[in-house]
Amino acid sequence: MNRYFYIDAEGKQKGTFSPDELRQEIVKPETLVWTQGMEQWKRADEVAELSFLFSGSAVAHETEQSVEVLQSQSNRPATPYGSHPPQPMPKTWLVESILVTILPFILCSSFLSLLGIIGIVYASQVESFFNRGDYAASAEASRSAAKWIKIALWIAIGWVLLIVITIILLFVFVGSVAGIGELLNT
Amino acid sequence: MNRSIKIGIIAATNILLVTAFIFFFLFDPDTHSLFPKCPFLLATGFECPGCGSQRAIHHLLHLNIMGALKQNTFMVLALPYIFLGIYLEYLGGKRRFPRLEKIFFGRWSAVVVLSVIVAFWIGRNLF
Numbered sequence: 043m044n045r046y047f048y049i050d051a052e053g054k055q056k057g058t059f060s061p062d063e064l065r066q067e068i069v070k071p072e073t074l075v076w077t078q079g080m081e082q083w084k085r086a087d088e089v090a091e092l093s094f095l096f097s098g099s100a101v102a103h104e105t106e107q108s109v110e111v112l113q114s115q116s117n118r119p120a121t122p123y124g125s126h127p128p129q130p131m132p133k134t135w136l137v138e139s140i141l142v143t144i145l146p147f148i149l150c151s152s153f154l155s156l157l158g159i160i161g162i163v164y165a166s167q168v169e170s171f172f173n174r175g176d177y178a179a180s181a182e183a184s185r186s187a188a189k190w191i192k193i194a195l196w197i198a199i200g201w202v203l204l205i206v207i208t209i210i211l212l213f214v215f216v217g218s219v220a221g222i223g224e225l226l227n228t
Numbered sequence: 229m230n231r232s233i234k235i236g237i238i239a240a241t242n243i244l245l246v247t248a249f250i251f252f253f254l255f256d257p258d259t260h261s262l263f264p265k266c267p268f269l270l271a272t273g274f275e276c277p278g279c280g281s282q283r284a285i286h287h288l289l290h291l292n293i294m295g296a297l298k299q300n301t302f303m304v305l306a307l308p309y310i311f312l313g314i315y316l317e318y319l320g321g322k323r324r325f326p327r328l329e330k331i332f333f334g335r336w337s338a339v340v341v342l343s344v345i346v347a348f349w350i351g352r353n354l355f
Contacts, residue, residue: 136333136334136335136338137313137316137317137329137333138317139338140313140333140337140338140341141310141313141314143341143342143345144306144309144310144341144345145310146278147276147277147278147281147303148278148281148282148285148303149264149282150264150265150266150267150276150278150279150282151264151267152266152267152268152276152277152278153267155345159342162338162342165338166335166338169334169335170335202244205264208264209251
């Protein structure tokens with residue numbers, strides 16, 4: 043009998059549980075599960091050994107209680123990927139990258155869009171590396187995308203502050219010279 | 229991140245946004261010199277893909293959609309897309325509509341968005 047990890051509703055990895063113990067957990071048909079020997083996380087209802095969780099009849103599995111001793115007793119299973127067990131796909135940052143590419147145009151800071159494009163490049167790598175099974179590279183690309191987006195974000199904050207300060211200075215300056223009223227009428 | 233810091237950031241962003249909208253509503257960027265100017269336009273004399281979007285926002289806030297479209301067609305049409313992205317990523321839309329995200333914010337949509345921006349950029353300076 044295999045021991046399973048699953049991803050809970052908040053995206054956290056939990057485990058390990060035997061199929062019987064999984065009945066105590068909140069495992070739905072669409073919950074992602076993983077056990078040794080599986081290449082990818084799968085929906086729980088696609089795993090034959092777990093189908094009894096959703097059929098209602100749990101009798102068949104009660105008899106074989108020979109709990110397997112895991113090679114690694116730690117929280118992480120030994121995997122074919124060495125030190126990187128299959129994970130749910132890292133955050134791609136694609137939405138943020140696209141927004142960072144479009145939004146700067148509104149505030150006349152089109153130079154920030156270049157950072158957004160760098161973000162898009164890394165963000166799309168996250169998915170393609172992940173699909174190829176290269177989880178380390180996928181996580182690395184995710185980190186790079188996050189880094190560029192954060193750089194863009196900080197520059198944007200600085201830029202907005204600069205605009206705000208300029209406007210305030212203009213108000214004070216023009217206000218003291220000509221009076222706010224005249225400014226409003228121009 | 230600390231919870232109170234998070235709330236502070238959200239509050240600051242909202243205050244800034246509301247102030248910006250009031251500002252854009254009250255003043256027409258066409259007639260006031262308060263608004264930031266496009267460095268690309270100043271440097272090259274060509275309009276960038278975003279030029280006119282502040283005027284467009286001013287018109288939109290006055291419910292003048294035709295005027296807004298005339299100032300910057302791309303940005304006005306991109307607004308629903310931007311809101312969709314924010315909704316999907318930050319307001320829980322991703323879990324409810326995972327397929328929407330795949331379609332509108334997948335790898336190919338990024339290519340489409342970039343192509344549209346470049347096409348609009350070239351087009352608006354030609355015609």
